[in-house]
Amino acid sequence: MTACHAENNIPTVGPAQAARGRAMHWLRVERYWEGEFPDVRLKFRPVMCQQCDAAPCEPVCPTYASHHTAEGLNAQVYNRCIGTRYCANACPYNVRFFDFFNPAWPKPLDMQLNPDVSVREVGVMEKCTFCVQRISAAQIDAKAEKRELKDGDVKTACAQACPAKALVFGDLNDPESEVARLSRSPRGSKLLEDLGTLPKVTYLARQGDA
């Protein structure tokens, strides 16, 4: 989660705002408890923007700041955003965050900021972009080297940091990619699938649960 903050210039809101539910964790880990002591079980679930193909956040945006790109990402264009927050209202996964204040970094913490990513100001919505800056950079590099992007060229910050390699990112349209292969697994399911949002993130259930 901190890898995401470091990569994407996510502001640290502080205890007062965090207490008001305004902490901005583009990626969060949820926990689902089963049973009661002593027969307790726990499941962790990392949740980020699902980049839904039928995203409910897109039709409600009055300025086209939230829209779907041809590559399948749900784009959040900060300079179009006027801060109605309707997209967050519509999002069933609760993965959209609003900048209620101008973020602040006591110097020299700002030296860590990633120049490849915008620093958002007050009044705009932000959310996980699947590290679009890394996707864009990889595409530019591939074009410069006159080749196609291959599986593994782009790693989102979260997938790169995860010590257990629990997160896998890639091109769903490439049937040979690891992510396409894993998404076809019978263990796979999607979050809130019945809402019809067509999310793109597939969650693989634990095998052989006793």
Next chain:
Amino acid sequence: MERRDFIKLTAVTGTTAALTACGNPEHQLIRFVPDDDIVPGIAEWKPSVCPLCRAGCGLTVRVLDADFETTRKGQAGVVAVKAAKKLEGQPAHPVNHGGLCVRGQAAIQLTYHPDRITTPLKRTGPRGSGEFAPIAWDAAIAELVSQLDRLTDRASLACIARPRRSRRLELVAEFLSRFGAPAPIGFETFDDEVLRRANSTMFGRDQLPTFDLARAELVVSFGADFLGTWNSPVSQNAGFGEMRGRRSRGKLVQIESRMSLSGGSADEWIPVNPGTEGVLALGLAHVVSSKSAKPAAALAEYTPAAVEKITGVRAARIERLGGELAERRPAVAMIGGPALAHTNGLFHALAVNTLNVALGAVQQPGGLFFTPELPSLRAGSGALTRPSAALKNLSAQALVLVDDVNPVFGSPRAWHVAEALAKIPFIVSFGSFIDDTSVNADLLLPDHSFLESWTDSLPESGSLELVANAAPPVMRPLHDTRSTPDVLIEVGGKLKTPVALPWKTYDEMLKASFDKLGANAWDGVEKQGGFWSAAPESRITLHESPRIPNPESQIPNFDGDASAYPLHFLPYASQAFNDGSVAHLPWLQELPDPLTSAMWCSWVEINPQTAAAKKIAEGDIVEISSTQGSIRLPAFVSPGIAPNIVAVPVGQGHGVFTQFASGRGANPIAILAPMAEAETGALAWAATRVKIERVGDANRSLILFAGEMRENPHENETR
């Protein structure tokens, strides 16, 4: 502006250097000519080593240009510098295989922290007042030299440091040794010394173990949060991830009374009476052994029925799990954390080692190994002084050097470290921050941050290969700080009776060390941050038959009468802060705890029945009292904890520790009773009993990320 309200800014406040808008900017700071050739916008990747815990993960650091506001020759201005921007794990490193834990990711904030000590400081007010004034390095070094020269008894110089194997620590130890002072006091709150003793006894290795989880079929962890904070977490995560990703997915059984991060990922979670883990291990070994050709006679008394009486785990379960261990191979057991922090911790560690021998797990695929170790560069032994004894005698010392440790915070009040420090005539601190310990210093000589200096570590576990980490600085020092080993070398040379260390600089020592490893070993330092190679199978002296620990030490002791103090107290290493040494990093304060989603606060985890009995609801303020004192914090009602235990994460509760951590939350270590493990003298931090009382309504001090529109932490999922 109030320091903590750093977010409440409206449309008009300060902004940064000129390049944000074209034309006539608001202000233009003088721009100094850079020291390096700056290539704007193009990243370099440089190797480094993470210093935060003893795992010694290899880093690769993204370095880009950034503007740094500084003053030169009395003029305020800005200069472009090569700055670290992001830390990533190094893909080929034998310990972390490209991964990095959350604390390692946040470590970059150590370099850019607004409250770093930026120049040497001398105390101007009373001890502990935090009043310091800057002094120049020459004056600071002269002061230290003069204080050292003044010591009539050279053995009254003491140094407290982290007991992490590294050449840096060897340099410090060599300085002390040649000065005539005792070995450094190795202080680390969660050190697992007990496990080292058990491994030394049974395997001839005074070392923490390394596990080949990737090939294990069945893993039983006795209290070790091996995916969270214990031993070499990233390496263990990598192995565990492989274990789960295989076709024949391995099984994890976690035995503990409070669900840890690792317990959350377990297939089977078994609570056990605190301090009886070793008995359970021997019970399982009994079952395994009884199914073998020659059952061990020494294990005969550990029948499932007998073990049930002591541990609270049902006999049928012990039979079944023992049966699985006998059949499903490779199987391996590990023990760490709370299970060792009892007065009979060594018993448990030896018991688990016995189980591993019965499982045939020692130095077998899927089992227990030891990372090849490098011999010390020093002539004498590398042993450090045990903190439990030495810190009690601290007040007898005349001069104490504190090398970036915080024993005032990290040890129980009952050890009286603060009082001992008060009596010491002169205290020097090398850390980069003013914390509960360094606020008492007379002289602060700030070290560089790890990205700004040579850094090294010799991981004692987490790798099957030999690993020697060392890396050059990734960026120039931002402030007027100096590398501590180099400061010691300089001080040594200036003493009346000089301490002549065999190396002129710290990196010279590192080079000498690497040259011993091989002709091209030093190239590895510049290229990848260290040298690693497959090493010949390391020696283990194994005893023929399992060494059964003394049954008399089966039952632990606890502080506090069971009727007055009915609950066991468990302070645990938190995922965000580990032992609290990184509580001052804002990213970690805002990180939702994996088990509770709590941020920026302390909490106590209480079982629902226990909470109901005391009429405690989530968020209510609870007072926890031991025989040593009490702390107050909000309650978190958790299904994953036994009714007779309450657990508090370690990390908050600093009195002094930068704007982000000072005066925040409560420190559970403070109220621990000074219980010690019987054989090693290590702090038995799970041996304190407490009582709890509801003292107030919920007052928003429990800050959770979950809840409301996000997942309800208390809703049961039955899908």
Next chain:
Amino acid sequence: MARRAVAVLACALAVSLVWACASELSPDSSSVFTPAHRTFGAAARHFFNVHPAAQQPIQFPHKIHLAKEAQCTDCHETVERGPVAGIPSVKTCMICHSQIATDRPLIKEVTSYSEKGIEIPWQRVYGFTHEAHVRFNHAPHIRAKVDCAACHGNLATMTVAERAVDHTMGFCVNCHRQNKAPNDCLTCHF
């Protein structure tokens, strides 16, 4: 009567606004980095799209250097490989001017900055406001053989760089459309 009062007030407000914009402000000593505007004047200027022309400390003659067959990339080095063209350091100037034309008064000024270890305080001519959230990357444009002059004007005719081309979004999008370059919002705004 009331209307005049309002007019007077409006004038006063406008005057103070202009005054706020025009006043020289002291160097930034804020201890916090934030995307907020530092003063009301700055915010107002941004709102009204006021971008005064750059005032350079030294009248750097692009045309003289280009006439001497210098390439753009000799000083703006990284433009082929990375996102930033950059304003070169005085160290770059001194590579040649430690020996060339050292008797000229302007070169002496340049040298004096270099000796003091201070960069020449160039003012940026081309750029985007922070709030435009543009992540412009030079390298793909150079690789696509877009001429520097297409976006920066014919510098062979200029001394200091002038804002010869107005970098509106329409300017960028038109060229992208004509040259079949990606036109998605996320191409530039992220």
